[in-house]
Amino acid sequence: MPHPLTPGDLAKSIAARRACDYVEDGMKVGLGTGSTAAFMVRHLGQLVADGLRVTCVPTSARTGALARSVGLQVVTLDEARWLDLTIDGADEFDRDFNLIKGGGGALLHEKIVAAASERMVVIADPSKRVETLGAFPLPVEAVAFGLQSTRAAIAEILASADVLNRSVTLRMEDDAPYATDEGNRILDLDLGRIGDARRLSIQLNQIPGVVENGLFCDLCDIVVVGHPDGRIELRDLANGTVIEERAEMDEPDNIFAESGD
Ligand SMILES: O=C(CO)[C@H](O)[C@H](O)COP(=O)(O)O
Structure with missing residues (x-):
């Protein structure tokens, strides 16, 4: 209709x-x-x-x-x-x-x-227009295997990154972890403000369990x-x-x- x-x-x-x-x-x-x-x-x-x-x-x-x-x-x-x-x-x-x-x-x-x-x-x-990226939580696609290790590695990178917040949330759907078209998980990173998007994107993609991140530079x-x-x-x-x-x-x-x- x-x-x-x-x-x-x-x-x-x-x-x-x-x-x-x-x-x-x-x-x-x-x-x-x-x-x-x-x-x-x-x-x-x-x-x-x-x-x-x-x-x-x-x-x-x-x-x-x-x-x-x-x-x-x-x-x-x-x-x-x-x-x-x-x-x-x-x-x-x-x-x-x-x-x-x-x-x-x-x-x-x-x-x-x-x-x-x-x-x-x-x-x-x-x-969708912003002065600085980061108010929207940054999605990171990660393989399900070893997800807690991947989360820990992300937290370590965020500890020294130029960001305001550092919380990481596993995306859920219908009470189960969300699965991408490739069967992977999504971790949503609430960062508030991303000072150096290019640097953060490279750092995140160096973690073995991370498949890709949502920063498009x-x-x-x-x-x-x-x-x-x-x-x-x-x-x-x-x-x-x-x-x-x-x-x-x-x-x-x-x-x-x-x-x-
Ligand atoms: O990246 C995307 C999907 O993965 C979308 O382009 C983004 O979420 C914007 O969606 P919408 O047009 O519904 O606001």
């Missing part, structure tokens, strides 16, 4: 639709995970129904199922080998386009897909921010430009949605 979008979802939908303008006929496109990315997947489905040809690599089983349901051609990253573009959401982005991702638990595949892409476009509502090229009043900001890291536009507010998808993610 179509329902009116909340202001937050309207902002996400506006950013998602505008980001699809970067998709050209014949492109290989990485599809992100999360509620903002779901708006993008649905819109891409409409564009494909209107004749656009794209090959898509989803970053999660959830996004893959949605992509197939809206008629997108889905292949694995190994089949695609490289991608022209990835469009994904984020939990936070800073002025240098460093990101925290993984709120939806898909950070590992999201980072692999982003790294295999010529360009990464992040779609966001204004609440030097991966994002463009940020598209949608606002509930229809404003759109296009921020391009390469040339430092910020372009402001207005969305067509009478577009049905900018007012109604079937559902979020």
Whole structure:
């Protein structure tokens, strides 16, 4: 049943639709995970129904199922080998386009897909913009084997890291530890503020039990921010430009949605 979008979802939908303008006929496109990315997947489905040809690599089983349901051609990253573009959401982005991702638990595949892409476009509502990363808990994907040792090693790194808080929580779902698409665990690090994201990312990834962390440094090229009043900001890291536009507010998808993610 179509329902009116909340202001937050309207902002996400506006950013998602505008980001699809970067998709050209014949492109290989990485599809992100999360509620903002779901708006993008649905819109891409409409564009494909209107004749656009794209090959898509989803970053999660959830996004893959949605992509197939809206008629997108889905292949694995190994089949695609490289991608022209990835469009994904984020939990936070800073002025240098460093990101925290993984709120939806898909950070590992999201980072692999982003790294295999010529360009990464992040779609966001204004609440995702921060001065300094870290208010959102940093997700760290870790193997289940030896998880307590991995936690202890993370705590040791945090003890001397430039952060405000140092609590580590095992992510749960339905009273059981959350399992990623790779069957791993997620540890959420409440840090408050991350002084040196690049350094922390390297340190965390040196722990044997850590598979990947949700700090995305030097991966994002463009940020598209949608606002509930229809404003759109296009921020391009390469040339430092910020372009402001207005969305067509009478577009049905900018007012109604079937559902979020
Ligand atoms: O990293 C992610 C999933 O792993 C998402 O992109 C991030 O959590 C943002 O999600 P949403 O668009 O629902 O706010």
